[in-house]
Amino acid sequence: xxxxxxxxxxxxxxxxxxxxxxxxxxxxxxxxxxxxxxxxxxxxxxxxxxxxxxxxxxxxxxxxxxxxxxxxxxxxxxxxxxxxxxxxxxxxxxxxxxxxxxxxxxxxxxxxxxxxxxxxxxxxxxxxxxxxxxxxxxxxxxxxxxxxxxxxxxxxxxxxxxxxxxxxxxxxxxxxxxxxxxxxxxxxxxxxxxxxxxxxxxxxxxxxxxxxxxxxxxxxxxxxxxxxxxxxxxxxxxxxxxxxxxxxxxxxxx
Amino acid sequence: xxxxxxxxxxxxxxxxxxxxxxxxxxxxxxxxxxxxxxxxxxxxxxxxxxxxxxxxxxxxxxxxxxxxxxxxxxxxxxxxxxxxxxxxxxxxxxxxxxxxxxxxxxxxxxxxxxxxxxxxxxxxxxxxxxxxxxxxxxxxxxxxxxxxxxxxxxxxxxxxxxxxxxxxxxxxxxxxxxxxxxxxxxxxxxxxxxxxxxxxxxxxxxxxxxxxxxxxxxxxxxxxxxxxxxxxxxxxxxxxxxxxxxxxxxxxxxxxxxxx
Numbered sequence: 336x337x338x339x340x341x342x343x344x345x346x347x348x349x350x351x352x353x354x355x356x357x358x359x360x361x362x363x364x365x366x367x368x369x370x371x372x373x374x375x376x377x378x379x380x381x382x383x384x385x386x387x388x389x390x391x392x393x394x395x396x397x398x399x400x401x402x403x404x405x406x407x408x409x410x411x412x413x414x415x416x417x418x419x420x421x422x423x424x425x426x427x428x429x430x431x432x433x434x435x436x437x438x439x440x441x442x443x444x445x446x447x448x449x450x451x452x453x454x455x456x457x458x459x460x461x462x463x464x465x466x467x468x469x470x471x472x473x474x475x476x477x478x479x480x481x482x483x484x485x486x487x488x489x490x491x492x493x494x495x496x497x498x499x500x501x502x503x504x505x506x507x508x509x510x511x512x513x514x515x516x517x518x519x520x521x522x523x524x525x526x527x528x529x530x531x532x533x534x535x536x537x538x539x540x541x542x543x544x545x546x547x548x549x550x551x552x553x554x555x556x557x558x559x560x561x562x563x564x565x566x567x568x569x570x571x572x573x574x575x576x577x578x579x580x581x582x583x584x585x586x587x588x589x
Numbered sequence: 590x591x592x593x594x595x596x597x598x599x600x601x602x603x604x605x606x607x608x609x610x611x612x613x614x615x616x617x618x619x620x621x622x623x624x625x626x627x628x629x630x631x632x633x634x635x636x637x638x639x640x641x642x643x644x645x646x647x648x649x650x651x652x653x654x655x656x657x658x659x660x661x662x663x664x665x666x667x668x669x670x671x672x673x674x675x676x677x678x679x680x681x682x683x684x685x686x687x688x689x690x691x692x693x694x695x696x697x698x699x700x701x702x703x704x705x706x707x708x709x710x711x712x713x714x715x716x717x718x719x720x721x722x723x724x725x726x727x728x729x730x731x732x733x734x735x736x737x738x739x740x741x742x743x744x745x746x747x748x749x750x751x752x753x754x755x756x757x758x759x760x761x762x763x764x765x766x767x768x769x770x771x772x773x774x775x776x777x778x779x780x781x782x783x784x785x786x787x788x789x790x791x792x793x794x795x796x797x798x799x800x801x802x803x804x805x806x807x808x809x810x811x812x813x814x815x816x817x818x819x820x821x822x823x824x825x826x827x828x829x830x831x832x833x834x835x836x837x838x839x840x841x842x843x844x845x846x847x848x849x
Binding site: 447 | 708
């Protein structure tokens with residue numbers, strides 16, 4: 336079965352991996368390759384405002400339709416300038432977390448005073464994702480990479496096939512279908528942090544109502560000149576009363 | 590004993606040692622003679638000067654030609670938009686190294702979408718050179734480089750040696766008669782950090798002139814490279830050099846006029 340290259344090999348060989356890359360040997364042993372995600376996170380939203388970035392994600396790890404793990408952290412900081420949010424297979428995000436932590440540490444250990452830029456991390460992740468998809472063993476995630484450095488905000492996306500881009504408004508998963516049109520409609524250049532936060536929260540609320548794989552326990556990350564902060568999980572105010580007036584909503588009740 | 594190699598004359602004034610056959614043999618005095626002989630090849634190359642300010646790095650080199658019919662040997666190589674090198678020593682080795690450096694920069698750019706840091710490139714090159722000092726089946730590279738680059742941490746000038754050592758400099762000269770250039774640089778380097786580009790190039794050329802045997806820099810025998818905050822690595826040669834050379838010649842005329 337194809338051996339997963341070690342970190343040392345990735346460092347020295349770059350992306351010319353040792354071991355079978357194609358052919359019968361590579362497609363053998365499907366139990367060692369992610370074919371379907373098991374524990375998944377739903378949407379991650381991102382928006383750029385005048386002076387920074389806001390990211391949002393809930394804290395749910397779904398096990399199919401079961402709301403199994405209610406306090407997982409799908410957003411994490413890497414280095415001084417970058418936050419990454421992940422939707423999709425959570426174990427693959429855990430792997431990426433460990434790997435990126437090591438990458439950041441290796442940079443630090445070189446000791447020449449330079450640190451990875453958000454766009455460099457975005458580019459590096461894109462190369463990893465594309466390389467994995469080309470070997471038919473993807474990291475089943477859609478990642479949002481947000482950063483703020485040298486007074487410049489950065490907001491990018493990279494998915495499990497390696498498609499990557501930057502934008503003022505981003506969303507993964509269900510959020511890309513339901514949330515993104517709302518974010519795009521509400522976004523304007525030079526919006527303030529508070530305006531962006533309101534837009535983000537109202538979009539999150541819509542997703543809470545309409546996406547079946549969410550829970551009302553969300554985090555918001557803020558990247559700006561003041562630094563990076565990822566909030567503790569909190570609840571959004573919701574109003575389900577309209578459900579009581581839906582047709583046939585009284586069946587079996589009085 | 591003299592031998593000619595690709596138009597570069599190498600003269601060994603030193604005595605023969607019994608411990609200099611292999612690069613992997615130490616001498617009783619704790620030296621690796623083969624490595625030192627390789628550094629000698631660098632000293633025999635024509636002079637190259639590098640000067641650095643906070644915003645720019647300038648490389649100035651003297652090119653040699655084998656005879657009147659021949660072209661002048663190339664001394665400057667562009668590695669990437671933000672970094673380039675001046676060489677002294679075996680040009681063939683230099684071409685291999687510059688090809689390798691270009692690939693390293695391109696690979697980095699492909700993965701990270703950003704310029705590779707000059708210091709990281711210098712370290713990788715030094716480590717590559719060191720390997721050749723510790724294998725019985727290899728020989729050291731016979732070329733010294735001045736690496737000039739501008740990246741996210743600012744302007745940088747590095748020197749690399751066949752020994753695998755590398756050093757960062759505010760100003761440096763390598764090759765034949767480089768000591769004369771170094772003397773000029775030692776006298777003037779304190780002015781480099783804040784110098785505007787035209788002053789910096791003037792210093793580079795004046796330092797280079799100290800190393801030329803006949804004190805004459807011409808558009809044919811001289812080449813210049815500039816890289817900096819607003820400037821991709823660019824080699825200036827031939828007629829394009831006229832204004833730069835005129836600048837140092839005019840200053841001299843002014844000095845003479847003031848003296849008389």
